[in-house]
Amino acid sequence: MVLSILKRSALGAAICAAMIGNAAADDVVKKAEAELARYRAIPKFEAPGAPFDAKACMAGKKILSVPASSTIPFLSTINKATARLAKDIGFHFQVWENQGQVSQWVQGLNYGASNKFDLIEMLAGADPRAVEPQIKAARAAGSKVVAAHLTGFEQAVPGGADGVVPIDYKRAGELLGWWAIGRTGGKVNALVLIVSGALSTDSMMDGFKEIMAKNCPSCKHAVIDAPVSEWATKIQPAVQAALLADPTINAIVPIYDSMVQFVLPALTITGKAGRIPIGTFNGTPFVIGLVQSGQVEMDIGENLDWIAHGVLDSHMRRLCGLGEIKDPKIPLLIFDKSNAATAGKPPVDSKGYGDEYVAGFRKLWKLQ
Template sequence: MVHIASVRVPALAGIAALMVAAAGSLAAVSPAAAAGPDLAAAQAIVDAHSKIPDFVPPGPPFDAKACMAGKKLLSIPVSSSIPFVDGIESSMAGVAKEIGFEFQQWKNQGQPTQWVQGMEFGTNNGFTAIDLMGGIIPSSLGPQVAAAKAAGVHVFASHYADTTQPRDPAAEVNLALPFNEVGKTIAAWITVKTGGKANVLIIGSEDVLPTDPYRKKIESTLDELCGDGCKHSYVNVTIPNWSTKIQTTVQSALIADPTINYIVPVYDSMSQFVLPALTITGRKDVKIATFNGTPFIIDMIQKGDVEMDVGESLGWIARSTLDGYMRKLCGLETYDTLNVPLYIFSAENAKDAGVPADFDKGYGDKHVDGFAKLWGLK
C-alpha cells in the first residue's frame, strides 16, 4: 500500500556478505501441497479481477451536503511521504470540496510522535472527527483517542487492517480492506503464468498490520492451487528499512537460490528497491507481481520492469472512506469494509491508466457518478 520516494540504494557489497545475510533473513521454504496445479481455478480468480469494476452502492442514498454542512474532518495518514497514501488524502480533499465541508491532512513523515501531535491538533481545534488512515492502529494512540472522545471529537480509521482481522474498538468506524483477497489473486496469477512451476520470494513489511494475513494468503493459495511444483520463501523488511535492506536481501536470496522466478513485494512501492537487485545479479528474467496500483509502478509495467499490479482506485478509496464516515456523522447506519474493488494491471491494460499513469485512471468512472448520485450531488 505504500511508496517511499526514490532513494539510491547500496550496490552489491560482496558475495560472501550477501550469503550470510541470506542465511540469517530468509524464512524456511514452505512445503507445497502434494498435488498438481489447479490452473482452471487459478484462472477463474484472475478473470474475476480482470474486468472494469462495477459500482455497488454501499447503502441507501442521503443528502451529504445538508448533513455535512459546518463539519470538519482532520485526516492523519500513516506517512505523507508515501505517494499512494498521499494520493488518497488528495482525493479525499477534492471530494470534500465537492460536498462542501472542511477537510485537512495532517502532514507527517510516519513518526508516532507526529501522529500524537496531529491527534492533539484535531482535538484542540474544533474538528468534528479525526481519521487515522493507511496504517495507524487506533489503540496505539489510546490516551490521545480518549482525549479526543472526551472533547466530543469522533475518531475513525481506514485502510489499516484486513477484513479477517478484528476491528479496533478505539475507533468508532473501522473501514478494512480485503488484503487476503489480494494475496489470493497474486498467487493465482503466478500459478497461471508459471503453469504450476513457481519459486516465489515474498517480501513483507510486518509493521503494517494487514501484512500477516495478506502474505499468509499468498502462501496458502500457492500451496492449494500451484501444487507440488511450487515453493515459496518469505522475508520481512520494515518500512524504514525499505531503501537500505530490500535490494541486498533480494540479491542474497537470488544468489542463495537461483531458481527463484517470482518476487512479490507485498506493497508495490517496494518494487523500486527490487529492480536494482535484479540488474546486479543478472536476473531480469525474474517477474514481479505486487499490489496497490501506484502510478509509477504501473509506469514500470508499461516499460516491462514489473509484470502485474493488483490496483485499487485512490478515488474509489477516498469516496468509500468518506461515505462510511459521513454516514456515521449523519446518524445513518455505516459499515466496516471499504467498498473498493480490486483490478489487475498488466502489459495488456497498463496504458489505460495513462501515460504516465495516474492514480485514478484505468478503473472506469462508474464510482464517480455512483457516489455523486448516492450523495444527492446529481
Template structure:
C-alpha cells in the same frame, strides 16, 4: 511366489499411473488459478455501499484529519489528495497530518486534531489503533470520532475505541497474488516476498497467499521472506533484495506486497542484472508502479482506483458522522494491470485512470449531487 509376483506387477502399474494422476492434479490446480484470476480482469463495476443520503447536509462545516502511517507513501498521499478534492465539493475540510512514520508524530497529530476542533480523525492504512489507544481515548472525550480506513481485513475485530472502520480484503489480495504466480510460472515459481509484518493487514494477506499457493501451486516455493519495517523501506529493501537474488539465483518472482516498495525493488533488479527476467507482482495500483509495468520493470499490479477509494472513504466516514449505517467494507474493486492494459492508466499513469468512471456517477447519484 505368485503373490509376490502379483504385488510386484501392481506396484509397477501404480508407479506408471502416478505421473498421470499428478499431472491431472496439476492441471486442475492451474485451471482453478486461471478461473479465479478472471474475476479481476474485467472493468470494475460500481456497487452502492448503502442507501442514498444528503452528504452535503452531513458534511457542512466539518473537518477531517487524515493521518497516514507515513506521508512518503505515494499511494496514501494520492488517496488523501483526492479526498481533499471530494471534500471541497461537499463542504468537508480534509487535512493531512504529514509525518515520517514515527509514532511520536502520530501522537502529535491527535494533539493537533483535539486542539483545532476536528470532527473526524481518519487513520488511513497502516497505523494500528492499538499503538495510540490513549490518544484515541482523548479524542473521543473531545467529541472527535476516530475511524480507520483501508487498514483492517474484514476478518479482524476492530479496536473497540474506534467509532467505525472501513476494511478491505487483504486476504483476497494474497490469494490473487498466489494465483497470478501459479499461472505465470507454470506452477513452479521460486519466490522472494517482501513484507512489513508490523502492519497488521500483512498477516491476513500472507495467510491468503500461502494458503492459495498450497492449493493451486504446490510446487511453488517461497525461497525467502524479507521483513522490513515501514520506516526502513528506503534503506533496507534494496540491499536485502540484492542479497537475496545473489544468494538464490533460482528466484524468478519477487513479490513486494505493497507496491510502493517497488521503487526500491526495481533498482535491486537492475543492479543484479535481473531486471526484466525476474517477474514482479504487487498490490495497490500506485501510478509510478503502473509506469514500471509499461517500461517492463514490473509484471503485474493489483490496482485499486485511488480516486474510488477517496470517494468510498469519505462516504463511509460521513455516514458514521451523521448516524447512518456504515458499510461493512470499502466497496472498491480490485483490478489487475499488466502489460496488456497498463497503458489504459495513461502515460504517465494517473491515480484514477484505467478503471472506468462508473463510481463517479454512482457516488454522486447516491449523495444527491446530480
C-alpha cells in the same frame, strides 16, 4: 529377464507419475488463470448504502487524516483526492503530514483532538494499536477515530478506535498467490516483501498462504520484512542478498507496490532484471507505468479515487448518524500487459477503471 521387466516397470511407473504430476500442475495453472480473469474487467459501481444529502449533513464538520506516511505515493494520492471531494461537498479536510514515525501519529491525534476535529482518520498503516492512549484522549475530547484502509473484512476494530473502513485485503493476497502459481507453472519459489505487524499485511498473507496450502503445497516462499520508514534503506540490499543466496527464486511479490522502486535496483545489480517476474498490489500510477514498460508483470489495482470516495462515504455516514458501513464496495482490478495502457501513458491516477463510480457517488450524495 526378470530384472529387465522390473526396470521397465519402474520406468513406466516413473513416467506415469510424471504425467500425473504434470496434469495436476496444468489443472492448478488453469484454475489460477480463471481466478485472475475475474478481475480484468472494468468494475461496476455498487452503492455501499442508501442515498443521503452530503452537503447538508457535513456542513461545519472537520476531518483530519493521519496517513501511515505522507511519503508513500499511494497514500498522498488518496489524500489529495479526498481533499478535492471535501471542497466540492463543503467541509474542512486536513492531512497530518508525516514520515511514518509513531511519534508523528501521536502528534497528529493530539492536534486533531485539541482542534476539535469531528473525525480523525488513521489511514492505511497508521495503526491504532500503537497509539491507544492518544485515541482514548481524542475520543474523550469528542473526536471519532476511524482506521481506514487498514483492516480486512475478517478483522476486528483495533486499538480502541470507533470503527474501521475495511478493504478485502485477504482476497488481494489470494490473487497474489494465484498469480505466483500460474506464473511459475505451480512451482513457486517466491520472495515476498511485507511490513510485519500491519493488520493489512496479516490479512493479505493469510490469503496468500491459504491459496498456497490448498493448491500448491510443494510451493515455497521466503519473506523480507521492511518497516515503511526503512523501505529506502532496507529493501534493496535485502532483496539483493536473497537473490544471491538463492538463484532459484522465480517470482517476487512486494505486497505493497510502492516497494517496487527499491526492488528493481536489486534485480539490476544481480543481473536478474527482466528474468524474475514481479506481482504486486495497490495500483499506484508509477507502478502501472512499470507494468507498461515490462519491469513489473502484474499490479492488482485499487482505484485511488474510488478509495477516497468509498472511505469518505463511510466517514460521512458515521458523522451523520447513518450507521456503519461493513463493505465500502471498493473493487480490485488487475493490470498487466493486456490492459495497462488503459491507465494512460504515462499512467494517470485512477484511470482505467471506468468512471461509472463518479456519477454513482454524486447521485448517492445528492450532489446532482
